[in-house]
Amino acid sequence: MNKETKIYIAGHRGMVGSAIWRKLEKEGYTNLIGRTSKELDLRNQQAVNTFFDTEAPEVVIDAAARVGGILANNDYPYQFLMENLQIQNNLIDASHKNNVEKFIFLGSSCIYPKHAPQPLKEEYLLTDSLEPTNEWYAIAKIAGVKACEAIRKQFDKDFVSLMPTNLYGSHDNFDLQTSHVLPAMIRKFHEAKENSEPVKLWGSGTPMREFLHVDDLADAVFFALEKELKENLYNVGTGKDLTIKELAETIQKITGHTGEIIWDNSKPDGTPRKLMNVDKLKNEGWSASTSLEEGIQKTYSWFLENNTNYKQVKL
Template identity: 80%
Template sequence: MEHNSKIYIAGHRGMVGSAIWRALTAKGYTNLIGRTSAELDLKNQQTVKDFFNSEKPEVVIDAAARVGGILANSEYPYQFLMENLQIQNNLIDTAHKTEVEKFIFLGSSCIYPKLAPQPLKEEYLLTGSLEPTNEWYAIAKIAGVKACEAIRKQFGKDYVSLMPTNLYGIHDNFDLKTSHVLPAMIRKFHEAKMNSEPVELWGSGTPMREFLHVDDMADAVVFALENKLPEHLYNIGTGKDLTIKELAETIQKVVGHKGEILWDDSKPDGTPRKLMNVDKMKTAGWKASIDLEEGIKTTYKWFLKNSENYKQIKL
């Protein structure tokens, strides 16, 4: 991969896309392109075609998606299914038809069956039922994985799918209605600290989860960009997990909240455990490096610095 190769990062303003942009810039890549959703509606097929014909990217990294936690997936199932299908189908198909030889598709560990053996291996895809609370998003992402696999199989192009575990980091979404568990906890513990209140959290605290800092995810994308990986699908994670209760206690410690933690077990827990088997990526030559507590510390510092002007925090 040449440092002046034209690389289009779809979703370059989001948490993942912006981390990829930073990582590539730090490594000396000088020809990155991105468009905001206002500038380029990825759900519009013709608009995407016009963009590709005009800009002629050599590489496409798809970090664009409609994302959210259990609440958002439950309340907006159609949007989570259809908008993600539209975005990725337009990008994958147009990239293929405009002779883009390298495409990196980003998904999520929620593509795997709810009760698949742990840790999750890539070959467990489509071997059982999905977790109902996020199946709409998962079905869309599975379609993207299979589209990239089909192009790779039929046309021999280097289209690869990277499935990260739960991501967190700077530029995360801290809106309590649409955020994931880790940033939601950071905000809840911070507000409770400011108001000297206890923190109420959903579920029992017993599910196991794995968390990957977004800068590690970006590093994995750069690795996939600079190497021709032999398979079409790779898990991206740390290979280590902890209970939601342990996560809450870690965040409480970092934030400095001294009050009580109350668990509302009438609310859903989601998947009992979701740990990624990352052996394939390790064999290829990449592994995560950012410690969870240190990652939470940097994320909380960013949250404090940006809580008054970052649009999604809404404090």
């Protein structure tokens, strides 16, 4: 890999893709390419094939996906399954056919079974049933992992899958109908502080979650780009978790909200615990560096500067 290598970052305007773009630019990569969804509909196989024929990228990083929290997954199961399958299948197949040197597929920790032992190891994949509230997205991502594994096995190509834990950071989605728990909490606590109101949150607050700042994921992608990893699947996380209640109290402190927190037990909690075992990537030489408090502070600062537009930029 050299600094002039032509790298296509799919989803370069989203939270993950833009963080990867910033990281690679910072590291001196000069031949990055990206397309917005208006310029290239990744669900359209013919359009994707034409793009690959024309641009001939040497490396592809797949950070494009339809994403959302529990509510969005529940409300739009077909789109979460089908659109993610279309996006990744088109990218993986076109990369294979066009002899792309390296393909990095980004998924999610939700690919692992709901009641798998904690912390989650890569070998737990497909050993039990999934969490029902996000199984549509998970099934699509599992198919992507397996497609990359199949290409690696059958054609000996450098296709690798990175499974990050819950992500957050600048350019996150703060729309309350479609966002994940951490950015939704930042917006809720901020607006409650502005209006001197209590904050109402879903569930009991007892589930445990792990959170990774998106800049750390970008650093892991850079690490995978410059190193030929030995296996096909790696977890990316901090290896540390906390309860949703502790997360809420941390965000409350950082945003300066001083009112009451009300837990709505009629709403679902989701998976009881989701902590990644990150030993495999750590043994390769990479680990996360951003503390949760530092990451939330950075994210809240970005939110304050950009809170005229809560919705994530479309991929």
